[in-house]
Amino acid sequence: MRRDEIIRAVGKPFLNDESVKISCRNVNVYYGDKHALKNVGVDIAEKEVTAFIGPSGCGKSTFLRCINRMNDTIRTCRVEGEIILDGENIYDRNVDPVLLRARIGMVFQKPNPFPKTIYQNVAYGPRIHGLARNRAELDEIVITSLEKAGLFKEVKDYLDHPGTSLSGGQQQRLCIARAISVQPELILMDEPCSALDPIATAKIEELIDELRQNFTIIIVTHSMQQAARVSQRTAFFHLGDLIEVGDTNSIFVNPEHKLTQDYITGRYG
Amino acid sequence: MNETEMRQDGSGPRLQLIKAGLKRRYAKEKIFRTLGIAAIFIALLMLAVLFVTITKNGYGAFEQTFIRLDVAFDASVIDPEHTGDSDILSSANYSGLVKKTLREMFPEVKSRRQKRDLYSLVSPGAAFHLRKMVMADPGLIGTTQTVWVPADDDIDMLIKGHIKTGREGRGRVKADRAAWVDTLIKKGAIEKRFNVAFFTNGDSREPELAGIRGAVVGSLYTMFVTLILSFPLGVATAVYLEEFAPKNIWTDIIEVNINNLAAVPSIVFGLLGLAVFLNFFGLPRSAPIVGGLVLTLMTLPTIIIASRVSLQSVPLSIREGALGVGASRMQAVLHHVLPLALPGMLTGTIIGMARALGETAPLLMIGMVAFIVDVPSGIFDKATVLPVQVYLWADSPERAFVERTSAAIIVLLAFLLIMNALAVVLRKKFEQRW
Numbered sequence: 163m164r165r166d167e168i169i170r171a172v173g174k175p176f177l178n179d180e181s182v183k184i185s186c187r188n189v190n191v192y193y194g195d196k197h198a199l200k201n202v203g204v205d206i207a208e209k210e211v212t213a214f215i216g217p218s219g220c221g222k223s224t225f226l227r228c229i230n231r232m233n234d235t236i237r238t239c240r241v242e243g244e245i246i247l248d249g250e251n252i253y254d255r256n257v258d259p260v261l262l263r264a265r266i267g268m269v270f271q272k273p274n275p276f277p278k279t280i281y282q283n284v285a286y287g288p289r290i291h292g293l294a295r296n297r298a299e300l301d302e303i304v305i306t307s308l309e310k311a312g313l314f315k316e317v318k319d320y321l322d323h324p325g326t327s328l329s330g331g332q333q334q335r336l337c338i339a340r341a342i343s344v345q346p347e348l349i350l351m352d353e354p355c356s357a358l359d360p361i362a363t364a365k366i367e368e369l370i371d372e373l374r375q376n377f378t379i380i381i382v383t384h385s386m387q388q389a390a391r392v393s394q395r396t397a398f399f400h401l402g403d404l405i406e407v408g409d410t411n412s413i414f415v416n417p418e419h420k421l422t423q424d425y426i427t428g429r430y431g
Numbered sequence: 432m433n434e435t436e437m438r439q440d441g442s443g444p445r446l447q448l449i450k451a452g453l454k455r456r457y458a459k460e461k462i463f464r465t466l467g468i469a470a471i472f473i474a475l476l477m478l479a480v481l482f483v484t485i486t487k488n489g490y491g492a493f494e495q496t497f498i499r500l501d502v503a504f505d506a507s508v509i510d511p512e513h514t515g516d517s518d519i520l521s522s523a524n525y526s527g528l529v530k531k532t533l534r535e536m537f538p539e540v541k542s543r544r545q546k547r548d549l550y551s552l553v554s555p556g557a558a559f560h561l562r563k564m565v566m567a568d569p570g571l572i573g574t575t576q577t578v579w580v581p582a583d584d585d586i587d588m589l590i591k592g593h594i595k596t597g598r599e600g601r602g603r604v605k606a607d608r609a610a611w612v613d614t615l616i617k618k619g620a621i622e623k624r625f626n627v628a629f630f631t632n633g634d635s636r637e638p639e640l641a642g643i644r645g646a647v648v649g650s651l652y653t654m655f656v657t658l659i660l661s662f663p664l665g666v667a668t669a670v671y672l673e674e675f676a677p678k679n680i681w682t683d684i685i686e687v688n689i690n691n692l693a694a695v696p697s698i699v700f701g702l703l704g705l706a707v708f709l710n711f712f713g714l715p716r717s718a719p720i721v722g723g724l725v726l727t728l729m730t731l732p733t734i735i736i737a738s739r740v741s742l743q744s745v746p747l748s749i750r751e752g753a754l755g756v757g758a759s760r761m762q763a764v765l766h767h768v769l770p771l772a773l774p775g776m777l778t779g780t781i782i783g784m785a786r787a788l789g790e791t792a793p794l795l796m797i798g799m800v801a802f803i804v805d806v807p808s809g810i811f812d813k814a815t816v817l818p819v820q821v822y823l824w825a826d827s828p829e830r831a832f833v834e835r836t837s838a839a840i841i842v843l844l845a846f847l848l849i850m851n852a853l854a855v856v857l858r859k860k861f862e863q864r865w
Contacts, residue, residue, distance in 0.1 A: 232754065235751070261757070274746075274752040286756060290766075291757060340756060
């Protein structure tokens with residue numbers, strides 16, 4: 163298999179219309195000697211939810227973290243290939259990872275609010291980027307972000323309480339509010355519900371569905387039901403290979419690849 | 432697989448096996464816990480022995496024997512020409528006044544030798560005390576005042592029962608002096624009072640005048656220099672190595688060397704200080720600035736190691752959260768990681784400082800072991816520090832210094848206790864849960 167040839171996953175990895183937000187070609191990721199992600203090529207559509215599914219260790223989180231260059235912080239990690247966001251390769255030398263992360267927000271697996279007040283948690287991003295000229299504008303951003311994250315009603319009287327005092331689901335919504343406070347174009351979610359109970363999970367899923375109006379969302383999930391519920395497109399990873407990409411409906415109803423079929427029918431993984 | 436399934440009834444041999452093993456496991460746990468408790472008990476016992484011994488030896492030094500003298504401030508001795516000039520007042524023969532008073536109290540004393548013994552009942556500090564009184568209030572001249580002056584250290588020891596009177600030959604207090612002391616006791620002219628001088632004086636050759644103020648102030652200056660140098664340097668080093676430095680052979684070498692430095696005997700740092708700070712840079716000998724520099728070198732590895740551990744304990748998710756909203760690495764560290772790591776860093780620093788406070792060897796090499804009477808007034812003044820003061824007094828032959836040595840140790844331990852308690856309080860106060 164030649165490295166530079168574009169490996170096509172089965173299904174519909176590439177889109178031809180104007181709706182492409184990110185297009186990835188030949189993405190290879192190595193952790194030291196380990197080849198964690200092999201020749202991944204996929205397009206992500208704008209204002210849609212794309213779900214990455216696959217068994218543990220398949221590289222879906224690794225791929226997600228490539229998109230906002232979070233893997234830069236891992237010393238042994240090396241990324242090759244192209245990830246093109248709005249016509250620009252984000253791994254180009256002249257791309258600033260700080261600016262990139264202001265455009266691409268991220269929500270992590272475990273809720274990780276800063277050990278500061280709820281207000282400060284949401285205000286932090288706008289503050290460091292200088293998005294608010296005065297306190298009133300900052301208040302405005304904080305309140306809108308909390309509202310968009312569906313948390314404002316619950317916390318409006320406790321804005322000066324520590325973010326860590328909230329419940330797990332509330333913390334995760336706080337993290338979503340924190341991510342959207344800098345008005346990113348894209349939100350990456352790395353198994354955002356894996357540490358939450360079913361009710362909190364349902365709330366987050368509802369929220370994701372609403373956020374889709376304004377943001378492009380990529381969500382990594384272990385739960386196929388979740389992928390089916392929230393996403394419009396789904397990508398299936400297996401052992402570092404991107405196996406199949408397609409509309410969520412078709413991939414769950416009519417998978418083309420044997421591995422995909424085994425996985426979604428629960429025979430594997 | 433089949434075998435285990437077969438045995439899964441309540442009373443089967445499998446459960447019997449586990450039960451038999453359980454007893455052994457609990458027995459082992461019990462032995463381990465007993466050993467742990469025993470270890471703690473032994474440690475506490477040792478500590479108690481240390482504290483009891485030192486307190487027993489040292490508490491006496493917080494009291495000092497004083498002798499009452501009815502001193503006539505004779506104008507013809509102090510200021511014969513009634514000038515009122517402070518130079519004349521300060522250079523007057525006050526010890527003559529003390530001697531005269533003593534002669535009047537014991538008129539039967541005639542021979543020169545006996546007189547000398549009599550004069551040595553009171554401390555040489557008595558004359559200084561009189562001078563201070565007159566300088567403060569010249570109106571005393573011409574009056575007779577009742578003055579309590581410190582007794583000589585031998586008399587002090589005699590009153591406290593640490594030495595015996597001297598028929599037996601070796602005693603420092605001969606029978607006639609002992610008799611005078613008895614007379615004074617009968618007259619109520621001798622009593623033990625709180626030893627203020629111990630806390631307000633610098634060092635002295637006379638135990639009854641020696642105090643720890645010089646050493647305490649010297650220690651404070653030295654600690655001050657150590658703190659303002661080692662804390663920022665240590666924290667900055669730790670932050671750089673932990674958060675920014677690339678992981679390569681050079682940082683590995685630096686890390687090994689830092690760990691190595693933490694284990695270098697402190698006297699080696701003293702030699703380094705002597706060679707570099709005194710001989711090469713020509714900084715003043717015996718000064719807290721040099722002591723502080725040497726102790727900085729010694730404390731730095733401790734602070735760096737503690738700070739790095741404390742940085743490592745901040746969860747990665749906090750850093751990622753900050754980076755995820757677009758903070759630069761510097762901002763992620765300054766705004767989020769450092770505040771969370773700071774309590775641990777402070778604890779490490781205070782423990783390092785406590786170690787530095789008790790350090791003696793390196794300071795001997797840079798001359799802080801000199802006999803210094805004056806209380807230092809700055810970091811460039813000659814000074815000594817508490818542990819060195821302990822060493823100096825422990826080295827002195829007078830019996831009264833034994834007491835003072837222990838008393839100085841009590842003060843040193845009190846400082847250490849306060850610092851370590853502060854470390855615990857800070858940690859408890861700022862401890863973050865996530």
